[in-house]
Amino acid sequence: MPNVIASDGTIRQDNWVVVPRPAEGESLDIPSAQPALIPADLWLAGYEHFTGRQDIGVWFDSHDEPEILEGRVNELPVIAVNFPKFSDGRGYSIGRLLRERFGYVNELRAIGDVLLDQLQFMKRCGFDAYVLRPDKDITKAQRCLNFFSQGYQAATDTDIPLFRRRAS
Amino acid sequence: MYVYDEHDRQMAAERVAQFRDQTERALAGELAEDEFLPLRLQNGLYVQRLAPMLRICVPYGMLRSDQLRRLARITRDYDKGYAHFTTRQNVQLNWPALEDVPDILAELAEVEMHANQTSGNCIRNTTTDQFSGVQSDEIADPRPYCEIIRQWSTFHPEFAFLPRKFKVAVNASEHTDRAAIQVHDIGLQMVRNDAGELGFRVHVGGGLGRTPMVGPVIREFLPELDLLTYLEAVLRVYNRYGRRDNKFKARIKILVKALTPEGFAEKVEAEWQHIKDSPSRLTREAIERIQAYFTEPDYADLANATDLLAKQRFENREFDQWLAHNVDTHKKPGYAIVTLTMKKTGTPPGDVTDRQLEQIADLADDYSFGEVRVTHQQNVVLADVRQDRLLELWQAITPMGFGTANLNTLTDVICCPGGDYCALANAKSIPVAEAIQRKFDDLDYLYDLGNIDLNISGCMNACGHHHVGNIGVLGVDKKGEEFYQISLGGSSHHDAAIGKILGPSFAREEMPEVIAKIIDVYVDKRTEEETFLDTYRRVGIDPFKERVYA
Numbered sequence: 274m275p276n277v278i279a280s281d282g283t284i285r286q287d288n289w290v291v292v293p294r295p296a297e298g299e300s301l302d303i304p305s306a307q308p309a310l311i312p313a314d315l316w317l318a319g320y321e322h323f324t325g326r327q328d329i330g331v332w333f334d335s336h337d338e339p340e341i342l343e344g345r346v347n348e349l350p351v352i353a354v355n356f357p358k359f360s361d362g363r364g365y366s367i368g369r370l371l372r373e374r375f376g377y378v379n380e381l382r383a384i385g386d387v388l389l390d391q392l393q394f395m396k397r398c399g400f401d402a403y404v405l406r407p408d409k410d411i412t413k414a415q416r417c418l419n420f421f422s423q424g425y426q427a428a429t430d431t432d433i434p435l436f437r438r439r440a441s
Numbered sequence: 442m443y444v445y446d447e448h449d450r451q452m453a454a455e456r457v458a459q460f461r462d463q464t465e466r467a468l469a470g471e472l473a474e475d476e477f478l479p480l481r482l483q484n485g486l487y488v489q490r491l492a493p494m495l496r497i498c499v500p501y502g503m504l505r506s507d508q509l510r511r512l513a514r515i516t517r518d519y520d521k522g523y524a525h526f527t528t529r530q531n532v533q534l535n536w537p538a539l540e541d542v543p544d545i546l547a548e549l550a551e552v553e554m555h556a557n558q559t560s561g562n563c564i565r566n567t568t569t570d571q572f573s574g575v576q577s578d579e580i581a582d583p584r585p586y587c588e589i590i591r592q593w594s595t596f597h598p599e600f601a602f603l604p605r606k607f608k609v610a611v612n613a614s615e616h617t618d619r620a621a622i623q624v625h626d627i628g629l630q631m632v633r634n635d636a637g638e639l640g641f642r643v644h645v646g647g648g649l650g651r652t653p654m655v656g657p658v659i660r661e662f663l664p665e666l667d668l669l670t671y672l673e674a675v676l677r678v679y680n681r682y683g684r685r686d687n688k689f690k691a692r693i694k695i696l697v698k699a700l701t702p703e704g705f706a707e708k709v710e711a712e713w714q715h716i717k718d719s720p721s722r723l724t725r726e727a728i729e730r731i732q733a734y735f736t737e738p739d740y741a742d743l744a745n746a747t748d749l750l751a752k753q754r755f756e757n758r759e760f761d762q763w764l765a766h767n768v769d770t771h772k773k774p775g776y777a778i779v780t781l782t783m784k785k786t787g788t789p790p791g792d793v794t795d796r797q798l799e800q801i802a803d804l805a806d807d808y809s810f811g812e813v814r815v816t817h818q819q820n821v822v823l824a825d826v827r828q829d830r831l832l833e834l835w836q837a838i839t840p841m842g843f844g845t846a847n848l849n850t851l852t853d854v855i856c857c858p859g860g861d862y863c864a865l866a867n868a869k870s871i872p873v874a875e876a877i878q879r880k881f882d883d884l885d886y887l888y889d890l891g892n893i894d895l896n897i898s899g900c901m902n903a904c905g906h907h908h909v910g911n912i913g914v915l916g917v918d919k920k921g922e923e924f925y926q927i928s929l930g931g932s933s934h935h936d937a938a939i940g941k942i943l944g945p946s947f948a949r950e951e952m953p954e955v956i957a958k959i960i961d962v963y964v965d966k967r968t969e970e971e972t973f974l975d976t977y978r979r980v981g982i983d984p985f986k987e988r989v990y991a
Contacts, residue, residue, distance in 0.1 A: 360479055360562070362602025366681050369599055374715060390463060390472075390480055397598035410471065420459040421452060425592045426669075427721045428599065434669075435448055435592065436727035437720055 277382070278403040280396050282415025289351060291332055291384060303329075310353050310382075317341055324348055332384065335363040339370050346377040354400070356385040365398040372399035372429045389417040399429035442503050442812055443588045443734045445553045452596070453550040456557060460484045461543035468540065479602070483563055485556025486542055487864075494862070495534045495542060496559040497549060501569045501587040501611075502530035502815040509802035509813070511552045513795040519545050524798065526783060526791040526819045528855055528904055529608075530568050531559055535862055557595060562603045564594035564676070569611045570619040571816040574735060575824045577772040580631040581639055583613040585731040586668065589723065593669050600676050604683035605691035607676070608648075611641075621817065621933035623647045623655045624909055626693045627675060632662065640664045645675060645705065646697030649903035653939040654694045657702035659709065666723045667713075673721065674713035678705070738810040738825055743775025746828035753832045760835050762884060763846040768831065771824075777831060779808075779823045780816070781843035782853065786878040788842070789871040790856040791819030800841050808834050817906075818855055820848070850887040851895050851960070852878045855906055859899030859916065860923070866899030868916025868923035873897055873952050880953035881960075890960060893973045894933070909933035911974050912959060913940045914952070925952055929959070929985055930977045941982055944990055955989055962988050 276284050292311045295301055301319075303309045313331040316323050323329045330351030333339055346352065352371060354364040364383070371377040382402040383395050389409055396418055405411050427434040445453070460480070467477040481487075485496040497512070512532060516524050519541050525533045537545060549555055558565055567587045574582045590609060594600070600607075610622040613631040622628030628644035641663045647656025663671050675693075682700075684690045697705045754761035769778040781801065783791050793801070801821055805813045808830060809823035816822060821843075826834060838844045847853050854877065857863065859870030874897055881887055896910030907913035913928040924946035931940030947955050960973075962985050967976045977985075 359476065360602050361685060362562075362600065363681055363685075365599040365602070366677055388476060390476075391602075394598040394601055416462070420462075421455050421596065423448065423452065424598065425452070425595050426597055427719070432720050434721050436589075436723070436730070439446070439448070439730065440724065440726050 275404050276411055278392070278405060278411065278414045278418075280401045280418065282418050284411060284414070289330065289353075289382075291353065291355075294334075308351075310351060310384075313337060313339075313342060313352075316349075317345075330380075333364075333367055335361045335367070337367070339367050339375065342371075343375050346371060346375045347379065349377075349379060351380045351382055351402075352377060353382040353384045356383060356387055356391075359386040359388045359391055361386075365394060368395065368398040368400050369429050373432075389413055392418045393420055397424060397428040397430045442505060443500070443584075443731070449553070450550075453553070453555055456484075456555065456596070457543060457546045457550050460546060464540065464543050479561050481542075482561035483558055483601070484542070484546065485559040486537075486539070487560060488539075492536045493539050493542070495537045495545065495556060496527065497532045497534070497554060497556050498559045498566050499531050499554075499815050500591050501567055501573075501584055502571055502817075503584070504813050504815060505552075506802040506805040506811045506813075508552045508554055509798050509805065511548060511554070513798035513802070515545055515548055516795045516798070522795045524793055524795075525789070525858060526793065526815050526821070528791075528817050528819060528857065528906055529566060530571075530815045530817055531566060532815070533858070535858075560606075562605050562607075563601050564597065564603075564607045564609065567591055567594070567609045567611065568620055568625075568817060570614055570617075571814040571822045572619065572769065572778055572824070573613060573814075574737075575771050575773070575776075575778055576614060577770070578615050578617075579613040580615065580633060581613055582732070582735050583611040583631060584735050585728060586629070586631075586665070587611055588731050588734070589668065589728065590672065593672070597676075600680055603676070603680055604685045605688070605693075607679070607693065609672075616935070618933070618935045618937070619816075621906070621909065621937070623937035624649055624653070624906075624933060625656065627672065628656050629668075634662050638664060641668065643671070643675075645709075646694040646702070647937075648692050648694045649906060649908045650692065651689050651901050652692075652694065653903070653908040654698070655937045655939065656694070657697065659697075659702055659706040665728065666725070667717060669723055670717045670719060670721050671709070671713055673716060674709045677712055678708050682708075737773075738812075740773050740776065740825070741827070743773075743827065743829075745774050749829055750831065757832075759846070760832060762888065763835055763844060764831065766846045766850070766888070767844075767848045773825075775828050777826050777828050779826045779831070779834065780848050781821045781823065781838060782845045782848055783820050783843070784847060784853050784878070785842040785845050786852070786882065787875060789858070789861075790854050790874055797841065797843075801843075804834070804838065818853060820853075846884060847887060849892045849894075851881050851890055851893045851912075851956075852887060853895075854878065855894070855896040855910065857898050857904035859897075859905075863899060863904075865902055866916060867901075867918035868899050868925065869949070870897045870899040870905060870914075870916055873914060873916075873925060873949060876949075876953045877956050880957060890963070891972050894931075895956075896931070906933060907931075908939045909937065910940060911977070912956065917946055919946070923949060925949065927955065927959070927989075929982055930974065932974060936974075943982065944986055958988050959985055 308328040332353035644656035860866040898905035926946040928940030
């Protein structure tokens with residue numbers, strides 16, 4: 274069971290499993306007794322079957338377009354975004370679009386090559402659950418989520434940039 | 442000049458604490474080399490051929506005298522007593538120890554300096570014209586907008602891991618472009634529309650490197666209040682769609698070319714519609730608040746010292762030459778803009794010792810309200826010098842080595858650190874610059890040749906901006922030997938152009954003679970009024986080819 278870090282740094286365990294994209298011609302291998310995250314486009318393709326289920330969420334890869342779920346995001350209990358490599362920054366834009374443009378309010382989970390020093394960027398871009406790469410020291414997550422007490426610019430965490438806070 | 446408030450100070454301190462923590466984890470083996478890499482790069486730290494190199498940010502080139510003195514102290518305490526002014530208006534130290542860098546950053550933070558985002562695949566230091574605020578033909582002072590962009594881009598959570606580095610430049614002059622905005626990822630030209638409102642013409646996708654390109658205009662007029670939301674839209678499109686599979690195709694220019702400028706502009710426009718009216722839209726008060734830091738210094742009420750200067754020039758020919766080349770017209774009567782050249786032959790272009798940094802600080806205090814500007818030509822500007830003190834200043838700087846009256850001439854070379862220091866370089870650049878400076882040591886001849894931009898890069902990364910030199914020199918590696926390829930006809934000004942390659946490359950020792958032949962062709966072919974670039978544009982590259990490869 275993965276350790277999941279929340280934005281306040283507390284750690285919990287849950288049993289959401291990430292179901293990889295099936296090979297060409299194969300079908301999705303969804304475990305029967307565990308909640309599962311499936312590729313977002315496949316959730317949409319099987320919408321009739323999956324909608325309303327609290328044990329099915331989706332995941333986006335970094336090159337995927339979150340636009341495909343516009344209008345439906347809040348039907349999902351969990352959306353995950355995969356960082357295939359920590360230096361691939363597309364997931365930050367995906368996070369912000371899901372929250373700020375499509376109004377997603379449930380759990381947004383960072384998965385993949387999730388390291389300590391990127392946690393605060395993820396938090397600012399709307400993520401609120403983080404599955405740290407297992408070789409990293411999870412006890413340092415809280416500190417790394419809070420290196421900065423504020424930011425200059427607006428993001429998902431606050432829509433008020435510093436120049437407006439200074440004025441008030 | 443901008444002064445930190447409690448918010449800036451707090452974030453600067455938090456950044457130092459963060460990097461100290463990261464460095465400790467890296468030294469303890471908790472961060473792999475490739476995991477630490479972008480963290481140290483975004484704090485200015487490269488690992489170079491001989492030692493780490495620390496690139497310190499000088500926002501849009503502005504430095505106060507106390508900051509110069511602190512830099513001098515840091516070069517003494519942590520380095521070998523000298524520093525290097527870069528072609529991006531920043532300052533580099535060549536020999537700091539990795540474990541000292543958090544302490545150096547803490548010392549910098551005490552004087553409101555940092556090394557944030559001076560490297561790495563993020564938004565870099567925004568640059569502008571070194572004569573901002575003191576020239577008469579500017580639309581508005583661009584520095585407040587540069588500072589607004591600096592704050593917006595600092596630690597931006599969405600854009601810390603872009604496909605590649607990202608550079609923004611702002612120009613406000615109507616007639617000149619000293620910031621070379623058309624060869625930046627984003628170039629912002631300040632303009633007024635027909636209604637007299639202030640805004641920007643937005644160029645996106647210019648750049649040097651392996652695929653040099655002049656940035657096309659993707660928006661003719663962007664109102665000033667929309668600056669940040671529009672930048673955010675451009676960056677978001679780039680972050681999502683810029684190529685990440687090939688480092689050499691990852692700059693925004695490749696995306697703009699692939700989508701066409703019109704297609705790219707449409708995508709940006711669509712993104713921008715969603716965010717243009719968000720609270721990130723600037724307010725008049727926010728701009729005015731930053732503008733208040735860039736008010737005029739306490740100028741004396743003076744008349745132009747025309748008669749005095751005429752007399753002094755008549756009596757002293759060298760002073761006359763210096764005045765003609767290294768001093769520019771100021772918007773305020775009785776004042777002048779002085780460029781201190783860091784191009785004395787025998788010294789690597791842009792290099793200064795700790796003592797020279799302190800001398801520059803003293804000059805700033807004595808002659809120019811305690812401030813200087815660093816130029817992308819690797820020189821230093823005293824922007825507010827009284828005309829009646831120019832002779833005294835010239836006498837003071839000549840023994841310091843800052844008075845070489847070669848500004849904008851052939852020997853005012855732009856030059857990267859090259860193979861002497863840089864791990865990326867294919868070839869040395871500094872000895873080439875020096876050999877050319879030695880060949881052309883007759884100032885009268887240089888003046889007769891007029892303005893010629895000679896730019897030298899030690900590799901394709903083009904830190905020496907060779908593509909936009911009237912004469913560009915690129916170091917190349919041929920079977921382990923250093924050779925130099927020449928291009929002609931480049932320009933970084935309003936008439937921006939990428940130079941054309943002359944032909945096969947040359948060995949280092951041939952270079953001064955080759956440059957001399959190129960200059961000879963110009964002297965033979967020019968008409969009375971023509972600059973080197975004018976002549977090149979009229980006669981084309983063939984006469985140069987014929988002479989050089991004869």
